[in-house]
Amino acid sequence: MITPTISEDRGVIVFDFGGGISFEARHVRRHAVKGVIAELRVSDAGCEDTTVGRAWLALDDQAQRTRLLADLRSRDGKVPNWGDMLLLVADHLAQRADEAQAPAKGIRASEVKRRPVRWLWRSRIPAGRVSILAGDPDVGKSMITCKLAADISSGATWPDEGLAPRGRVAMVTAEDDLADTVAPRLAQHGADLDRILLIGPQDCGGYILPDGLVPLEERIGELQDSPGDPVLVVLDPLDVFVGRVDTHKAAEVRGAMAPLEALAQRTGATIIGILHLNKRSTETTALYRVGASLAFVAAARSVVVCGYDPEDHAELQHERRRIFTNLKGNLGPKRKALVYRIEDPGVVKWEGESDCSVSDLLTAGAQTKKGGTAVDEAKQFLGSLLSYGPMPANDILEQAKAAGISAATLRRAKQDMGVRAFRRGEEGQRGAGEWLWELGCDHWPEGEIDQRWAFCKERGAEVAECSCCHGPQPSPPDEWDGLCDVCRDGAPHQVNGTARMKARL
Incomplete structure (x- = not known):
């Protein structure tokens, strides 16, 4: 049996048996159920079609190995010992997978093989890493991803400088229909549609x-002709695909994002996840506007935000200019913001650079206090986090510490804002559960209480005033505790109390 020469480059292990025969193994890992799995490509330079076999294989599964061997022998019968070669490859990969599971011993800095940063879009989106595109609804986030996909598929020119690397794209969307939305947008942006793989709302659950890491890695491998070829993966929206995690909890978000970053580095694919900005428009610390947890921003190597240009006051919103700029980009120098418009029928048109800052973009129209105290900053921080509703106190304290806000300052802000703390646990289990914080009724959306009173007066309902939020309680019972239904239920402030009152009446 010939001993192969084994080499590795960017996660691809090559077994060269001589005579033009080689095995390439990619994406090697140990699966909890299937054992060691890998993508194998078998080549024989002496054949007209040099690739004589290619398959995803559970190497411990004899039936799968037998099918691959039968395929190899049918395509290339002149090689007598395919079985011995496959066993040798399987044994080596099993050993590698076991080593990968062992705790790392570390490496001397002098031994690290250094390499330059690779860019999909220079100084904006790094290649082979996870990035985030964030923005409020209706600013064109999905249209921008279609524009990026079209430019990558066709090798178009970026709006600032340089050419997009021509590659392939996988777009996985849980929201937009492929037939009437995604495919038409790609065509309108001049995409090479044969180079773009679409996975729509009906099929995205498997990812x-x-x-979903395994099938996602399979799709990336199928799109690459050779390891490291440019591939853009779009996950829209990202928080759907991180799985069953509490997106308010930093530890859970980090645990979900780390394997995604590892996948991007292993395959060389660029992964862009789309996120909405949170609803607290008065937040002045831009990092806290992205998603429900700061951990999303921390895990991504680049975060790009888009929004309406605060200097454009056009009467019709859809006619306003929009801004595309980096909120975070720690792998290269920061570039100027770009201006774009959405033209009918939903086409992104770039219009040059802008001096608009991220802070100006995200706080446009917000009523903030300039030069506020540490407590004011803590109030803005708390309001941003709790705008989604109740959140575990421990997670709030952890994120406050990361933001440089002391526990004492945070608790002072909590007291000033009337933030309510309550315990959520299992009935009958003493000490079980956890403490949560939520915004008090003083933070109802502006005009909400007035709307509730006006509605009750229109209906002529008998009402009493709530001692907590000072809103109306229609048809109060004889033994009334003084709280309206909304306050008694402990509902978060963004719940529409007027809608609930209409349902009651």
Whole structure:
């Protein structure tokens, strides 16, 4: 049996048996159920079609190995010992997978093989890493991803400088229909549609992490002709695909994002996840506007935000200019913001650079206090986090510490804002559960209480005033505790109390 020469480059292990015969193994890992799995490509330079076999293989599964061997022998019968070669490859990969599971011993800095940063879009989106595109609804986030996909598929020119690397794209969307939305947008942006793989709302469930990592890696491998070829993966929206995690909890978000970053580095694919900005428009610390947890921003190597240009006051919103700029980009120098418009029928048109800052973009129209105290900053921080509703107190304290806000300052802000703390646990289990914080009724959306009173007066309902939020309680019972239904239920402030009152009446 010939001993192969084994080499490795960017996660691809090559077994060269001589005579033009080689095995390439990619994406090697140990699966909890299937054992060691890998993508194998078998080549024989002496054949007209040099690739004589290619398959995803559970190497411990004899039936799968037998099928691959039968395929190899039918295509290339002149090689007598395919079985011995496959066993040798399987044994080596099993050993590698076991080593990968062992705790790392570390490496001397002098031994690290250094390499330059690779870019999909220079100084904006790094290649082979996870990035985030964030923005409020209706600013064109999905249209921008279609524009990026079209430019990558066709090798178009970026709006600032340089050419997009011509590659392939996988777009996984849980929201937009492929037939009437995604495919038409790609065509309108001049995409090479044969180079773009689409996975729509009906099929995207199989790509939710952590189980979705395997099929996602398979799709990336199928799109690459050779390891490291440019591939753009779009996950829209990202928080759907991180799996069953509490997106308010930093530890859970980090645990979901880390394997995604590892997948990007292993395959060389660029992964862009789309996120909405949170609803607290008065937040002045831009990092806290992205998603429900700061951990999303921390895990991504680049975060790009888009929004309406605060200097454009056009009467019709859809006619306003929009801004595309980096909120985070720690792998290269920061570039100027870009201006774009959405033209009918939903086409992104770039219009040059802008001096608009991220802070100006995200706080446009917000009523903030300039030069506020540490407590004011803590109030803005709390309001941003709790705008989604109740959140575990421990997670709030952890994120406050990361933001440089002391526990004492945070608790002072909590007291000033009337933030309510309550315990959520299992009935009958003493000490079980956890403490949560939520915004008090003083933070109802502006005009909400007035709307509730006006509605009750229109209906002529008998009402009493709530001692907590000072809103109306229609048809109060004889033994009334003084709280309206909304306050008694402990509902978060963004729940529409008027809608609930209409349902009651």
